[in-house]
Amino acid sequence: MTSGQNEAANTGSGAASALSCQEIKKSFQGVAAVTGATFDVPRGMITALIGPNGAGKTTVVNILSGMMKSDSGAMQIGATDVTNWESYKIARLGLMRTFQLSRELGGLTVLENLLVAPKHQAGESLLNIFLRPRLAKREELENTKRALEVLRTYGLYDLRDNRASELSGGQKKLLEIARAVMAQPQVLLLDEPMAGVNPALIERIGGYILDLKKQGVTVLMVEHNLNVVEKICDHVIVLAEGRTLATGRLSELRANPEVVQAYLGEVINASTTR
Amino acid sequence: MSAFWFYVFTLVFFLFDYFILAMGLNIQYGETGILNFAYIGFVALGAYVTGASSLPASAGTGQQYIMGWGLPFPLNLLLGGVAASLLAVFVALIAMRRLRTDYLAVVLISFSLVFYDITNNYVPLFNGADGLYNVPEPLAGIFKLTTNSFVPFFAIVTGLIALIMWWAMSRITKSPLGRTFRAIRDDEGVAAALGKGVFRYQLTSMLIGSFYAGIGGGLLVQFGGSFNTTSWLPAETFVVFAVIIVGGVGNNVGLLVGALLVETLLIHLPAFLPDIPGHPGLIEYIDTIVVGVLLWVMLWFRPQGVVPERIRKTPLALLQGLKSDRSTNEEVPAMSISDGAGVNEEGGVRD
Ligand SMILES: Nc1ncnc2c1ncn2[C@@H]1O[C@H](COP(=O)(O)OP(=O)(O)OP(=O)(O)O)[C@@H](O)[C@H]1O
Numbered sequence: 117m118t119s120g121q122n123e124a125a126n127t128g129s130g131a132a133s134a135l136s137c138q139e140i141k142k143s144f145q146g147v148a149a150v151t152g153a154t155f156d157v158p159r160g161m162i163t164a165l166i167g168p169n170g171a172g173k174t175t176v177v178n179i180l181s182g183m184m185k186s187d188s189g190a191m192q193i194g195a196t197d198v199t200n201w202e203s204y205k206i207a208r209l210g211l212m213r214t215f216q217l218s219r220e221l222g223g224l225t226v227l228e229n230l231l232v233a234p235k236h237q238a239g240e241s242l243l244n245i246f247l248r249p250r251l252a253k254r255e256e257l258e259n260t261k262r263a264l265e266v267l268r269t270y271g272l273y274d275l276r277d278n279r280a281s282e283l284s285g286g287q288k289k290l291l292e293i294a295r296a297v298m299a300q301p302q303v304l305l306l307d308e309p310m311a312g313v314n315p316a317l318i319e320r321i322g323g324y325i326l327d328l329k330k331q332g333v334t335v336l337m338v339e340h341n342l343n344v345v346e347k348i349c350d351h352v353i354v355l356a357e358g359r360t361l362a363t364g365r366l367s368e369l370r371a372n373p374e375v376v377q378a379y380l381g382e383v384i385n386a387s388t389t390r
Numbered sequence: 391m392s393a394f395w396f397y398v399f400t401l402v403f404f405l406f407d408y409f410i411l412a413m414g415l416n417i418q419y420g421e422t423g424i425l426n427f428a429y430i431g432f433v434a435l436g437a438y439v440t441g442a443s444s445l446p447a448s449a450g451t452g453q454q455y456i457m458g459w460g461l462p463f464p465l466n467l468l469l470g471g472v473a474a475s476l477l478a479v480f481v482a483l484i485a486m487r488r489l490r491t492d493y494l495a496v497v498l499i500s501f502s503l504v505f506y507d508i509t510n511n512y513v514p515l516f517n518g519a520d521g522l523y524n525v526p527e528p529l530a531g532i533f534k535l536t537t538n539s540f541v542p543f544f545a546i547v548t549g550l551i552a553l554i555m556w557w558a559m560s561r562i563t564k565s566p567l568g569r570t571f572r573a574i575r576d577d578e579g580v581a582a583a584l585g586k587g588v589f590r591y592q593l594t595s596m597l598i599g600s601f602y603a604g605i606g607g608g609l610l611v612q613f614g615g616s617f618n619t620t621s622w623l624p625a626e627t628f629v630v631f632a633v634i635i636v637g638g639v640g641n642n643v644g645l646l647v648g649a650l651l652v653e654t655l656l657i658h659l660p661a662f663l664p665d666i667p668g669h670p671g672l673i674e675y676i677d678t679i680v681v682g683v684l685l686w687v688m689l690w691f692r693p694q695g696v697v698p699e700r701i702r703k704t705p706l707a708l709l710q711g712l713k714s715d716r717s718t719n720e721e722v723p724a725m726s727i728s729d730g731a732g733v734n735e736e737g738g739v740r741d
């Protein structure tokens with residue numbers, strides 16, 4: 117069962133990877149959700165995190181983004197050890213995430229959702245609001261301009277003044293990515309960014325992710341659609357029953373009987389029976 | 391001055407004072423999502439500190455209190471606001487770090503009860519159950535005001551203070567700070583995932599709101615000249631909640647409307663009505679019931695309040711400065727997966 121992990125060696129380790137974790141474990145009231153996640157996410161690439169439903173993918177994303185504490189294990193962003201860091205500190209290091217079930221800031225407009233994202237805004241300090249109002253205003257203006265550009269790119273420009281709670285499911289998915297992009301992340305974790313959206317939008321979202329890669333962003337995405345993984349992901353991590361089963365290119369994994377048995381076989385059968 | 395105008399200006403005072411109190415609770419609850427069920431405790435501390443710091447060292451009335459510095463207006467009032475803010479920081483540091491909103495609400499209620507018992511029973515602090523009285527009327531000496539002319543005078547002073555505080559609050563709620571507060575209100579976890587140190591912002595919100603509570607309380611003691619534990623039964627917190635829920639959570643104009651409807655028209659106006667013969671105090675009880683029912687009705691039929699939170703639109707000037715106001719799909723990249731066989735229409739295996 118551990119043989120798959122050795123193949124991770126060729127992706128390098130330490131600072132060569134943008135994000136890595138070792139032996140992450142997590143259980144909920146005695147039920148083990150993650151039993152040993154160990155992998156490196158290579159810098160500047162798009163990596164897929166795949167595995168059956170309930171394999172622990174979302175839990176791993178929650179732990180990597182600091183929103184959940186792991187029971188044991190270690191993790192690093194670049195060369196910085198971030199084990200047990202709080203999520204806002206991890207975010208400030210440049211790691212952003214989206215959620216499997218969209219979590220838009222419903223009472224805020226689409227534009228405001230993006231404007232929350234920039235770090236360390238002058239206007240977020242009570243003193244600056246009254247003592248340095250011009251600085252705060254100038255920065256707000258720049259952020260708003262950039263946010264409108266991002267909204268234009270993501271096709272949400274016309275919805276800018278709508279409350280985020282009023283968006284459709286697909287629009288919310290786009291908003292989550294746009295909001296994360298607004299924070300100018302170095303590492304982006306996407307939890308099923310294409311789940312529940314129509315094929316045309318899948319294409320568009322895939323294009324956005326490729327664009328982010330061009331801009332130098334490291335992406336780790338949870339994805340069930342193997343066509344998408346094949347098209348845009350450079351590297352694949354297979355998680356099964358809470359542990360890393362194998363890592364490598366999708367073509368290599370297709371030749372791995374363990375992986376085929378645990379996950380790929382299931383999917384291939386499912387798509388051929390259609 | 392006729393009794394009529396005396397009453398009118400008394401109502402005007404309470405309108406503006408409760409507007410200030412409502413702004414303070416609104417930044418905490420309406421903007422940041424903190425269920426501060428101890429709000430009236432911060433109001434009371436502001437009142438006590440303002441009163442005790444403006445009284446002379448010995449009032450010659452046998453009252454016992456701390457401070458007794460004989461501070462002039464508005465220093466005594468500011469001190470009341472600052473004291474309430476400091477208490478908020480203290481409470482936040484011990485209670486807010488690790489508590490979820492609902493637990494925090496329970497902790498805050500018990501905190502307000504403890505504070506109530508201490509002030510009620512520990513006489514050297516603020517004269518126990520008798521509370522403070524004979525608190526000097528601010529500026530009355532300078533302007534040679536009589537008991538009658540003081541009421542309209544101070545109602546107007548309170549109106550001016552409310553105006554300044556409304557201006558400051560608008561600055562805050564319109565700023566990125568206010569936006570981050572609302573982000574935390576909508577989803578704390580998302581705010582944290584976007585790099586916001588949630589606790590720090592909650593602390594800031596508590597500090598701002600409690601300053602407003604303290605000022606509102608200080609004005610109460612300066613207007614009435616006395617303050618004791620019957621003035622701030624812990625349930626009073628819910629009157630302020632009623633003001634902001636009826637008026638409209640998250641909207642400063644709504645708060646003024648709420649203060650007018652709930653505090654002025656429902657709570658204080660009936661107090662001037664003559665007692666129903668044979669049933670002293672009955673009107674007051676009915677009053678409480680009416681406020682409760684109004685709260686139900688509002689939450690049921692119009693939870694957004696009389697004046698709902700407004701949508702903050704993109705500044706027009708900004709849009710004109712940008713490229714044509716039309717979104718296009720031409721720059722949208724595509725990855726072209728559709729040529730691959732067996733595209734799963736549901737987007738892959740989904741639960
Ligand atoms: N907060 C929680 N409390 C209790 N159990 C949980 C919690 N979160 C996840 N689990 C359990 O942990 C296991 C892994 O869940 P997780 O959501 O990480 O799976 P996943 O790989 O993301 O699945 P999917 O592909 O369906 O999204 C599941 O058995 C789930 O029931």
Ligand SMILES: [Mg+2]
Pocket residue numbers: 173174175216307
């Ligand atoms: Mg999941």
